[in-house]
Amino acid sequence: MDKPLLAGLRIVAMTHIIAEPCIGTKDSSCVDVCPVDCIHPTKDEADFQEAELLYIDPETCIDCGLCVDECPVQAIFPEEDLPEEWQHYLKVNTEWYQKQA
């Protein structure tokens, strides 16, 4: 029997990631431009004050890149360009949304 053509292939969705420069900044300009509202917490949400930084939901991000230039501290990166020293922020962003579920 023939194998299905895509058997064994893993479809990996890419995301953008917010890293360390956001800590203590939480400027939120990125929130205003995101077309799918996947950056949280927003200033209107209860956990904004206590959040260390803002986070991008990797399940919802469509990788459009609109948020990157809005950030005044260059804290947002496409996954493939995330600096080595901030690689763990992919997990940091992802885990924040897992805790909200």
Ligand code: SF4
């Ligand atoms: Fe939102 Fe686009 Fe930034 Fe993803 S890349 S967080 S969809 S603005």
